[in-house]
């Protein structure tokens with residue numbers, strides 16, 4: 001089936017364009033590479049089904065369980081906001097660590113108008129303010145300020161995820177009480193970011209996952225699945241989001 005032409009617009013920063021995906025929610029597209037931050041079939045649908053449902057986070061939060069999420073690729077912050085909204089609804093504590101090399105400017109995030117898709121206005125406002133604070137602090141601080149929102153904590157480690165995976169920051173999260181229940185593995189495609197889809201990266205993810213932890217991703221490509229298996233993950237394909245990819249990926253640690 002031919003890919004539909006999706007409405008695409010300029011943003012406040014020429015490095016990004018915004019595009020309306022098929023479920024009406026927006027995503028960002030990097031102008032120089034045409035890399036899209038979400039599936040054109042639906043940014044919100046992908047976030048909910050591939051990541052929250054696929055990783056088991058949705059059912060953990062629904063049961064009120066305290067949950068720790070690691071995301072590779074913070075992008076627009078949509079993964080965080082959808083997860084945080086579910087945590088708030090079920091009064092479940094959430095710790096969310098994201099790795100990101102190129103945070104979009106707050107002015108661009110504002111243009112996405114997440115208020116239309118995330119009911120919790122205060123959460124969206126706090127997240128946009130956090131983008132603005134990081135921007136204002138850039139160059140003066142090495143670590144980004146965390147966002148604390150009730151019993152939810154967002155931390156973002158800025159820089160190359162591959163460096164994080166083999167450095168001292170990673171070691172801290174191997175401790176049993178610091179590991180993650182879920183990993184949202186969401187970099188750009190293996191064609192755009194081949195270095196992130198390798199078994200050493202998946203081994204680093206494995207080392208910081210809880211024994212019953214799960215990793216979810218949109219990519220089911222054969223080489224990626226082989227690299228995950230080589231790193232110790234049990235890999236399965238599962239049904240994709242409504243209107244989206246036929247199959248997506250879920251890997252379990254145990």
Ligand SMILES: C[S@@+](CC[C@H](N)C(=O)[O-])C[C@H]1O[C@@H](n2cnc3c(N)ncnc32)[C@H](O)[C@@H]1O
Pocket residue numbers: 036037038047072073074075076077078079080099100101102103159160161162186187188193196
């Ligand atoms: C598919 S988008 C993630 C979308 C995001 N999960 C969301 O909900 O908006 C991929 C993200 O990975 C980031 N990225 C690309 N290479 C990276 C690297 N080497 N280390 C960390 N982040 C990287 C990009 O800047 C981009 O924001």
